[in-house]
Amino acid sequence: MPATVVVGTQWGDEGKGRFTDLLAKDMDLVVRYQGGHNAGHRIVVGGEAFSLQLVPSGVLYPHTIPVIGNGVVVDPTVLVAECEALEARGVDTSRLVVSGNAHLIMPYHYELDRATERSLGKNKLGTTKRGIGPAYADKAARIGLRIQDLLDPKIFRQKLDVVLREKNAVLAKVFNRLALDGEEIAQLYLGEIAPRVAPMIADTVTLIHDALDAGKQVMLEGAQATFLDLDHGTYPYVTSSNPTAGGACVGSGIGPREITRVVGIAKAYVTRVGAGPFPSEVDGAIADQLVERGHEYGTNTGRRRRPGWLDLVMLRHAVRLNSVSEIALTKLDVLSSLSALRLCVAYEADGERLDKVPYHQSVLHRVRPIYEELAGWSEDLTGVTSVERLPRAAREYIARIEQAVGVPVTFAAVGPDRDQYVSFAA
């Protein structure tokens, strides 16, 4: 059976969690393929909010197997804490499996993330300070520790000894920070954490392939988003993994021919956290309205997100980069009561009109958005569940998006709850 990828098409926080949750209803396996607990997927079920960082959204359905794939970086202390918190609220996490090849986030990764951000000063990236970048850097440098190392204390200690010598030297000599104690780390990871994580470790590649071979439904759940992608995002203001759909193959261990559906999640406007270019960014009263009505504060970090109008240039690019086959639009209700709406349809730079994202990022930093103005609507959408009951202006807004990006909008969310959405599917 084919696999479905769910991917963010903007700078993250599009509301992927609520759609992965919705789609998970029909899935047998839900697989996270990259990122770590820098993600914060918020799902509201019957008015009760769940914030998931590492555990795939499918955990909330008793019939899905949630899988943490090989491409994810895992702080096992966070994993254990998140499972305990879910269990305390009556959610069964016993089906959760974790790839033995997933890399571990270690205490020195946090130290290095924080120290690097501090030393970058005004050029800092605005990371989540969860050690994500340093963990992926070690993976690429081939000095990372993996989940499976938790099963072999001798190997774990050997690797830790070697790597900690280097990390402590950097922390002390470059950043003037205190050295970390290897024994303390080993005791925490091997003594307390390993026994809790060991039962979750599995050969996830075989599990996923067996499921596909048996005709089961597999969903690959992206975290962060297209323009935070290490290769295709606004580098260096990106995360250190590949959220784009190609990353779903690498981070789960399947080939591209298994994927037949790619759902691109797009917020009805755009937000971004952290630094980096943002052509359609707005400020003033409209910004305040989007932030307050849309509760645009980080699920994890509480940071205020930067808001802007929907950027169709970037959305078109995201559709190409990910082979998006349909778009699920989120937070349409937040736009209610704005008298006029804007869509960024192209950019202008150096007297020229640009219809595509410029490949030279210095240009992207100075482009000016070219907007098309559309009528707004005053109606509250939060109770709307059918296309016919959407105000005409809202339908026109959606139709203009479809026309600009060339793929259909199949869902529009009109509120945070699991059931607050409109389906356009025939």
Ligand code: IMP
């Ligand atoms: P890192 O992933 O913590 O290294 O942060 C790198 C960049 O990605 C920063 O600009 C973060 O704000 C951004 N980022 C990381 N995770 C998320 C997310 O889940 N939503 C939105 N932005 C994120």
